Amino acid sequence: MQGSCLSRFIALLLIVVAGGAVAGCTTSDDLGAEFVEIKAEESQLSFTLPAVAGGAQRYFKGRDRTRGHTVYTASWRPARSEFPSAQLNLLNAPPGYYFGYSDLDTDLIRGWSNFRERPFTIDERTTRVSGLGRFTVHRFHSDNLSCVAFAIVFGNHDRGDGTRRLDGLYCLQPGDVLTPATVESVLAAVKVNN
Numbered sequence: 001m002q003g004s005c006l007s008r009f010i011a012l013l014l015i016v017v018a019g020g021a022v023a024g025c026t027t028s029d030d031l032g033a034e035f036v037e038i039k040a041e042e043s044q045l046s047f048t049l050p051a052v053a054g055g056a057q058r059y060f061k062g063r064d065r066t067r068g069h070t071v072y073t074a075s076w077r078p079a080r081s082e083f084p085s086a087q088l089n090l091l092n093a094p095p096g097y098y099f100g101y102s103d104l105d106t107d108l109i110r111g112w113s114n115f116r117e118r119p120f121t122i123d124e125r126t127t128r129v130s131g132l133g134r135f136t137v138h139r140f141h142s143d144n145l146s147c148v149a150f151a152i153v154f155g156n157h158d159r160g161d162g163t164r165r166l167d168g169l170y171c172l173q174p175g176d177v178l179t180p181a182t183v184e185s186v187l188a189a190v191k192v193n194n
Helices: 003-021 101-105 180-189
Strands: 035-037 045-047 056-063 070-077 085-092 121-130 133-142 145-154 164-171 190-192
Touching (some): 045 070, 045 085, 133 180, 145 180, 180 190
Antiparallel strands (some): 035 056, 145 164
C-alpha cells in the first residue's frame, strides 16, 4: 500500500474517531454507516490501565470500503471525569495488503482531531518496546494537557512489513505531567486480541 494513501486514510480515521472520543461522545453515526458499536468482548482492543478501569468505554468496528481494512476503535475514560482518557485505533489489512514501517514517520499528533489546530510542544520523540513490539512514541503537551501519541505496525507479511497497524492517544488529567514511566505503563496496558 502506498504511504500517502495510507497516511490520508489514517488521518481521516483519527479525525473522525478523536473528534468525539476524547469528549466521550463518539457514536456510530460519527463514524459513518460502515461502523457499528460493539461490545467489549467483540473488540480486538483492550486497555488495562487502572486509571480508566471501571469507567466509560466505547467500542466500534467497521470496514474501509476503499481498501477493505477491518477497523476497530475504542475509547476509555473514568466514570466521573473526561480525563485521563485513552483512544486506540486498529487497522487489519485484507489479504494482499500491508502497512509499511516507514508510514510510522508521519505526524502522530496532528492526526488526532483534538490537536489538528491546537498548538502543542513535543517533549520527546522516541521508540519504546512493549508487548506488541517497537512503538513509535511522541510525548507532548498542549496548554495544561500532557499526552502521548503512539503507533506500531505488526503482524506477519512476507515482505517484512506488518498486516496490522495500531494508533493510540492517552492524555492525563489537566495539570498532571506525563512521565516516561507513565508512557511505559500506557504501552504495557495496550492489548490486541485476534
